[in-house]
Amino acid sequence: MMSDQEDDIVLSELNDEDLVAQMFDDLYDGLKEEIEEGVNILLGREWAPYRVLTEALVGGMTIVGNDFRDGILFVPEVLLAANAMKGGMAILKPLLIATGAPRVGKMVIGTVKGDIHDIGKNLVGMMMEGAGFEIVDLGINNSVDAYLDAIEKEKPDLLGMSALLTTTMPYMKVVIDTLIEKGMRDDYTILVGGAPLNEEFGKAIGADAYCRDAAVAVETAKMFMARKHNQMAANN
Numbered sequence: 533m534m535s536d537q538e539d540d541i542v543l544s545e546l547n548d549e550d551l552v553a554q555m556f557d558d559l560y561d562g563l564k565e566e567i568e569e570g571v572n573i574l575l576g577r578e579w580a581p582y583r584v585l586t587e588a589l590v591g592g593m594t595i596v597g598n599d600f601r602d603g604i605l606f607v608p609e610v611l612l613a614a615n616a617m618k619g620g621m622a623i624l625k626p627l628l629i630a631t632g633a634p635r636v637g638k639m640v641i642g643t644v645k646g647d648i649h650d651i652g653k654n655l656v657g658m659m660m661e662g663a664g665f666e667i668v669d670l671g672i673n674n675s676v677d678a679y680l681d682a683i684e685k686e687k688p689d690l691l692g693m694s695a696l697l698t699t700t701m702p703y704m705k706v707v708i709d710t711l712i713e714k715g716m717r718d719d720y721t722i723l724v725g726g727a728p729l730n731e732e733f734g735k736a737i738g739a740d741a742y743c744r745d746a747a748v749a750v751e752t753a754k755m756f757m758a759r760k761h762n763q764m765a766a767n768n
């Protein structure tokens with residue numbers, strides 16, 4: 533049986549290390565208000581916004597992501613954790629922009645035309661934000677033009693496309709072929725995902741990678757960004 537002691541934890545009385553550990557637990561349990569309070573306490577203790585993001589929020593979401601990947605946590609729990617993370621991010625976002633904090637990368641993500649499924653896509657978006665990426669979510673039912681407009685406007689590093697129906701999957705190829713025609717394909721890393729897809733399909737349509745779940749998407753995106761930074765460093 534759970535003891536009542538847990539209710540007695542006063543976040544502001546914890547030292548930094550214990551507070552971050554408690555925030556990991558609170559994120560894991562999807563406690564949004566506690567996360568918002570924790571973020572504000574750390575900021576009040578002169579923590580830089582970027583440090584709060586990486587050490588408290590991303591640190592906590594990494595544990596959530598790993599347990600999701602390993603089948604210990606499931607979609608509802610991850611959505612709760614991501615929602616708590618969003619509460620903390622809402623406080624940090626304006627501060628991060630003001631301080632010009634480094635971003636891991638930027639991703640435009642959306643479900644393809646004819647498809648209205650978005651839980652998987654939302655999960656990827658939230659976990660990517662949790663890993664420090666800036667996410668531009670186009671929602672569902674996106675035409676080629678919707679993707680093109682977004683990437684021309686947002687200039688992302690990555691484009692993510694999701695589909696849950698075998699009938700809408702082929703539309704991903706339409707988007708990639710259009711980018712090739714326009715000579716824009718090599719400007720973006722393209723990640724695809726969704727239940728009916730597999731690695732072979734991803735290769736066949738010319739995507740950079742197929743990601744079987746949100747945790748894999750985050751790891752893959754980080755890998756491509758590291759490669760991109762290394763290439764940029766080599767070229768300078």
